[in-house]
Every structure is written in C-alpha cells, then in structure tokens.
Amino acid sequence: MTDTTDCLAADRLRMTPGPTEIPAPVRERMAEPAPNPDLEPEFFSCYRNLTDKLTRIHAAGPAGEAPATPDRDTVVLGGEGILGLEAAIASLVSPGDRVLCLSNGLYGDGFADFVEQYGGEPVRCEISWDETLDPNAVEAAIESADESFDVATVVHCETPTGTLNDLEPILDVLESHTIISVVDAVSSLGGAPVPTDRIDVCLGASQKCFSAPPGLATCTISDRAWDRIERVETASLYTDLEPWRTAADEGEEWFPYTHLAANVLGLDAAADLLLEEGLESVFDRHEAAATLCRDRAAELGLDPYPASHEACSPTVTALEFSGSATDLQERLRTEHDVVVATGLGELEDDIIRIGHMGHNARTERVERTMVALETALK
Known part of the structure; x- marks a missing residue:
C-alpha cells in the first residue's frame, strides 16, 4: 500500500x-452535491453567475474598481490553464496567418509554438528573459514587417522568471495598428490589475490567484475577437471557442461538452472570496x-x-x-x-x-x- x-x-x-x-470554503463547496451540468437548469444558472463574477474580477482596475465591459463575454473552459492559450490560437489563427508573438519568457515562446502547430507563421519579437517587453521594439517589429498582422500574443506575468510586463504601452501600439490582442494573464488575474477592457482575448486559470483547483481556464473575449473566431475554421472541437459564445445562455442552455461541475462550484466559491474581500x-x-x-x-x-x-x-x-x-x-x-x-x-x-x-x-x-x-x- x-x-x-x-x-x-x-x-x-x-x-x-x-x-x-x-482555502476551506472552496473545498467545502466542491464537496457539495453538484447539479448535472448537461441537464439541470441550476447548473446553467450557477455558470452564468460565475461568469458575471469573473467579468468583474477580470476588469478590476488598480483601485479594485470594475469598469463596464459591455463588448466582452467571459467563458470558462473545462481544462487546465494552458487550454485557454491553445484555444485562443486555434480559434483565431488560420493556416498561413502571420502572428506577432511578443516574448520575454517561456510562455511567450509557447504562443509561437501553438501558432506553428495550427499552421500559422509566428513572427517573434523577443527580448531577454530578465527584462520587460519594449513598446518601441514592438512598434519597430510591426513597421518593418513585409505584411500586416491581424493577431498578436503577449504574456502579462512570465511565471518562470517572476517578470511582469507593462501591458498598457504594448496595447497602445497594438491598438494603433488594429491588431487583435491575446494576453496570457494566467498568473496575474486576481492578484494584480489587468487592463482587460483593452484586451481582445484575456486568459486566466483557476489554479493561480483564484486559489481553486486546476481544471478550468477563463477567457474574456471582445466582440471583434468573436467576429474573427466565427470566420476561422477550426479542426478541433475541444479547442474551438466559437460554440462558447452562446453556451449556457438563457433559452440556449447547453455546453459543447460535459462541464466540470465540481470545479465550477469551487471556482464560484473562490470568486466569492475575492469579491467579498474587495x-x-x-x-x-x-x-x-x-x-x-x-x-x-x-x-x-x-x-x-x-x-x-x-x-x-x-x-x-x-x-x-x-x-x-x-x-x-x-x-x-x-x-x-x-x-x-x-x-x-x-x-x-x-x-x-x-x-x-x-x-x-x-x-x-x-x-x-x-x-x-x-x-x-x-
């Protein structure tokens, strides 16, 4: 034994x-009987309540305020945080697309790997792992490129090196070129302000600052990102974000696959703790x-x-x-x-x-x- x-x-x-x-309240909530995530209205209601709470947490500014983000939806995927990163690329990148991958660490490099796996062409803008991303270098990379970019990827907190990138000037550059931004905020959401209201696809995970078990990825998605997602043909079911736009909506209560019921309850309890503390x-x-x-x-x-x-x-x-x-x-x-x-x-x-x-x-x-x-x- x-x-x-x-x-x-x-x-x-x-x-x-x-x-x-x-924490104990999360463990206790997960131990409660869970509704059937495919059949019972109570689960769909819980899921909608959770996404409302996560929208407030995602959008919290430096003073903890949560500005309105009417053009962004929040979805929760059944899978560890890396699923969100892969799903963003799978849903936004078609074969042959050139993607600007900003990197000063392991996960920045990982975005480029996903782009290659889904048939895209990553154009890397790299800097030393012990430094933060330079908006001037980003601008130069865009200006010097032979073709324009539709999508760019960036990591907020590079967990392997403890480096936090300043997103605001990077987003300024991307917005000036109308480039869709994909941000890995897995290790910062719920622990530091993230300018989600300026990010097209912002990715988080249950097992980091939310202090819930591994198993769920969170995504806020802008309207213009949804528009592109609906035009991209994705060969995968599990990494396709498109079905999640209407999943669990009132009157359309379904999920693309059976959701992780106990994990959703646990993340809901974790979100309550954050919002109650302020x-x-x-x-x-x-x-x-x-x-x-x-x-x-x-x-x-x-x-x-x-x-x-x-x-x-x-x-x-x-x-x-x-x-x-x-x-x-x-x-x-x-x-x-x-x-x-x-x-x-x-x-x-x-x-x-x-x-x-x-x-x-x-x-x-x-x-x-x-x-x-x-x-x-x-």
Whole structure:
C-alpha cells in the first residue's frame, strides 16, 4: 500500500506559483452535491453567475474598481490553464496567418509554438528573459514587417522568471495598428490589475490567484475577437471557442461538452472570496506579500531574477541562486515542510521561485517561508 502520509502533511506550506493552496470554503463547496451540468437548469444558472463574477474580477482596475465591459463575454473552459492559450490560437489563427508573438519568457515562446502547430507563421519579437517587453521594439517589429498582422500574443506575468510586463504601452501600439490582442494573464488575474477592457482575448486559470483547483481556464473575449473566431475554421472541437459564445445562455442552455461541475462550484466559491474581500484589498495584500518576500531575500543576499525591481510581479518572486536550486528546494520540503518551485528549462537549477499569490499572498506565510529559507541556506 502506498504511504500517503507525506503528500497529505497537514502542516506543509505550499508556496508555489500555482497550483496554490485551496482555502476551506472552496473545498467545502466542491464537496457539495453538484447539479448535472448537461441537464439541470441550476447548473446553467450557477455558470452564468460565475461568469458575471469573473467579468468583474477580470476588469478590476488598480483601485479594485470594475469598469463596464459591455463588448466582452467571459467563458470558462473545462481544462487546465494552458487550454485557454491553445484555444485562443486555434480559434483565431488560420493556416498561413502571420502572428506577432511578443516574448520575454517561456510562455511567450509557447504562443509561437501553438501558432506553428495550427499552421500559422509566428513572427517573434523577443527580448531577454530578465527584462520587460519594449513598446518601441514592438512598434519597430510591426513597421518593418513585409505584411500586416491581424493577431498578436503577449504574456502579462512570465511565471518562470517572476517578470511582469507593462501591458498598457504594448496595447497602445497594438491598438494603433488594429491588431487583435491575446494576453496570457494566467498568473496575474486576481492578484494584480489587468487592463482587460483593452484586451481582445484575456486568459486566466483557476489554479493561480483564484486559489481553486486546476481544471478550468477563463477567457474574456471582445466582440471583434468573436467576429474573427466565427470566420476561422477550426479542426478541433475541444479547442474551438466559437460554440462558447452562446453556451449556457438563457433559452440556449447547453455546453459543447460535459462541464466540470465540481470545479465550477469551487471556482464560484473562490470568486466569492475575492469579491467579498474587495479587489483593492486583494491587490494590496499581494503587494505587501511581494515586498516582504523581496526585502527578506535581500537580507539573505538573494537578488530577484528580473533586471529591475519594477519588473517584478506581485504574485511570484524568482530569486537567483548560485548553488543548486533543486537541492535547496528539496531541503526546504524535507526539513522545513515548505514547498517552493525552481526555474524552468535552462534556469531549472539557477532560480528559486516563491509563489505569493491567491490564498498564499499573506505576510505571515511569506515570513515562515523566508525563515525556512534562511535556515536552509545556513
């Protein structure tokens, strides 16, 4: 028989940049009997209520206010966050389309990979992973291209490096060229303001700042993005966004496939927690946790990976480490019951990543993590 004692350690602190710790109200809601997601009106009503709440969270500005976004719909897909990224490309890109892929990290590169998989031609505008995207470089890439672009992709928070891109000047450039914007905000939605009212397709996920289990991708979609989606012929069912435009509408209560009922209930409870706390308070809590994490890291002689502190995300801190990051990660888990992440790809053994997002964006949790880190370093 497998010993599950270790994986169920009650006192273990999981400070990873997703999946995040799931608070009790979310777990309790998921344990309730769920309506049949194909047949019972109660489930369709719950889904519509959830998308209304997510629209408010997606659209929250710096002070937590939620401006009206009448030309944007919110849909929730049954699949981990990466499904949203792939679905956006599958639904917007036809074979032969040239797509401007802005990248300063792993997930920016991943968008280009999806474009290639669906027959498009990615035109990369790349910058060093420890820097933020430069709107002047974006403008130059567009002006120097032989043909115009209809679609561009960008990542708000590059989770593997803890880098937060300033979206506003990038969106200014894309809007001036009437380019449809696709933004991966998976690691920032619910933890930092995202200018969703200016983004054509904005993508999130349940397991990050929402602090619900993995399994759902959220998408806000503008009218002009819908218009393009309806013109693109997608060979896939599961990654096609087009059917979701009317899914669960009153009078048209259906889904393209059986939805994840318990996960939807859990995300609904998680959205309630954010809205009850108030989004301004939520953003302040993330900033406080991030500031403490970096201040304590500086005391330990550890520098953030991004080249400037202004580029650091309020939801995850990536710290450069001169030793073996994977060994340090193992010591923290086995000796201190604290789980953190390392880097990804070529940076796997060079970076320690601390997730202070969602339910874990609390200073007492960060302090416990940093005390454990200090002890492990000694």
